[in-house]
Amino acid sequence: MDKLYQENKKRKVDGDHSEYQTAKRQALLSRSLKGSSSVSQGVVDTLILGFVINMVQPFSVVEEESFFNLIKGLASSPSVMCRKTLISRLAERYGALKNRLVGELALASAAAIMADCWSHFNKSFMGITVHWIDEKTLARRSAMLTVDLRFNSFCFGFR
Incomplete structure (x- = not known):
């Protein structure tokens, strides 16, 4: 039994565990x-x-x-x-x-301007975006023109 213990201990010491130790850190x-x-x-x-x-x-x-x-x-x-x-x-x-x-x-030969309203955490926002098609790549492009914090609710008077 003592011999088996010594062989097992020797295997653990002799084995190259340095890579494992550095990777484990x-x-x-x-x-x-x-x-x-x-x-x-x-x-x-x-x-x-x-x-x-x-x-x-x-x-x-x-x-x-x-x-x-x-x-x-x-x-x-x-x-x-x-x-x-x-x-x-x-x-x-x-x-x-x-x-x-x-x-x-x-x-761009044409562009569309859109307004969007939303609320988040009891604050109302209004954003205006522009959308167009890139003539060279035919990819749809968009840009934010403005975002505004509104101090009144969008559904004011409709409740």
Whole structure:
């Protein structure tokens, strides 16, 4: 019995388990970031701008200490842009997107404008979209023109 125990123990020690042990370990963010290349300031600025736009964050989020610490923790060398820079970059991006949309709509032979109303968590919204067919690819295209928060209910007076 003792011999069987020793053979089993020897097999476990002699077997190559190093790959299993490293694969079993959970990847840590700090280990992953150390091996990655540094992120340029332009990439950080673009990601911050995308975050503010897509998550509908206030411009003041870039001035929050926790946001600053998050960016510094993920990318140690780049700095966080200030609110003024964020607003100017947002205005530039808005102008570029608006010009691109106007250019695409100028090429379309016809367009349809639609209004849609909905409510969510007791708040009413109204959105206006434009739809057209791309003449080159024959793909249906859409763009949001505006979204507005309405302070009165759409079914006001119909209850």
